[in-house]
Amino acid sequence: MLRDQVISVRPFLMMGLVVTEKQKRNPGLPKEPRKDNIVTTWRETRPSLSVARDELNQALGTSYGSSRIGEWERGARQPTAAALNYMIAQTLPVILEEHGLDAADIEAMVNRLTLTKDSQH
Structure with a gap:
C-alpha cells in the first residue's frame, strides 16, 4: 500500500x-527550475552561468554568487528590481530580434518594461 x-x-x-x-x-x-522565467531565459542567452554572473555583477556593482542566481531561478528568492531590469534589458532584445523586430522598437519595449527605480521587490 x-x-x-x-x-x-x-x-x-x-x-x-x-x-x-x-x-x-x-x-x-x-x-x-521552470524553464519559462526571466532568470533562466537571461542565463541561457549568456555563454555560461559564470559569464552571466560576472556581467551582472560588473553592471550592477554587486557580488552575487552563482548560488544566488540559482535561488532566483528556483523561486527560493526574488531578484532585486535592479537585477530584473538588467535581465530584461539583456534578454528582451535577443528574444525580439529572433522575431524580426528592429532595434528602435526593441529599445522602446525595454524602456516600457523597466521596473521603477524605487521598487525593491
Whole structure:
C-alpha cells in the first residue's frame, strides 16, 4: 500500500508540486527550475552561468554568487528590481530580434518594461 502511494506522488515530486520533508527543513534546496522565467531565459542567452554572473555583477556593482542566481531561478528568492531590469534589458532584445523586430522598437519595449527605480521587490 505504501509503495503505491510513493509511486503516485513521484510525478508531482518531479514537477516540484510536492514538498519533501528535507525541503521543508531547508527550503533553499535545489529543485528543477521552470524553464519559462526571466532568470533562466537571461542565463541561457549568456555563454555560461559564470559569464552571466560576472556581467551582472560588473553592471550592477554587486557580488552575487552563482548560488544566488540559482535561488532566483528556483523561486527560493526574488531578484532585486535592479537585477530584473538588467535581465530584461539583456534578454528582451535577443528574444525580439529572433522575431524580426528592429532595434528602435526593441529599445522602446525595454524602456516600457523597466521596473521603477524605487521598487525593491
